């Protein structure tokens with residue numbers, strides 16, 4: 001059986017951090033340190049939460065805080081798969097577990113509402129990236145590998161699958177509302193300590 005201890009330790013660490021009600025500015029670097037440690041090894045992620053689908057990218061829920069203060073999600077990209085341009089409406093820290101992904105940032109012009117393309121960053125295994133309304137919240141992400149799946153682990157400051165957020169038309173910048181949900185119907189059992 002997969003040893004889930006690294007994921008359990010991560011969940012405990014972030015839960016502890018949030019009990020002090022830190023500001024986002026104080027919180028994110030510490031979450032990033034813990035996430036860097038988590039993605040340093042990929043043996044803890046069970047197959048059911050790391051399998052690509054030929055249909056579209058998968059977002060598997062790994063854990064949701066009972067108070068919905070944070071959640072942990074594995075994003076699994078098949079070859080050539082990408083997200084639409086979207087926002088998050090909360091903070092997010094992204095850690096690259098396997099492979100590579102490419103993230104392009106956008107800003108919306110205040111007057112016209114059109115999207116202005118910003119920086120494109122390639123995340124390599126072990127890299128960390130941030131999103132938030134404070135730091136820049138709109139992006140598009142794709143698998144940077146043509147033949148292999150890539151996997152990143154995302155931590156968000158909410159139950160992200162239940163947050164009402166936006167997709168944007170790439171031409172006009174017009175927003176549409178969406179609630180992503182999750183690909184998975186169950187979460188890994190972090191609490192069986194018999195193994």
Ligand code: FE
Nearest residue numbers: 086088139141
């Ligand atoms: Fe995103």
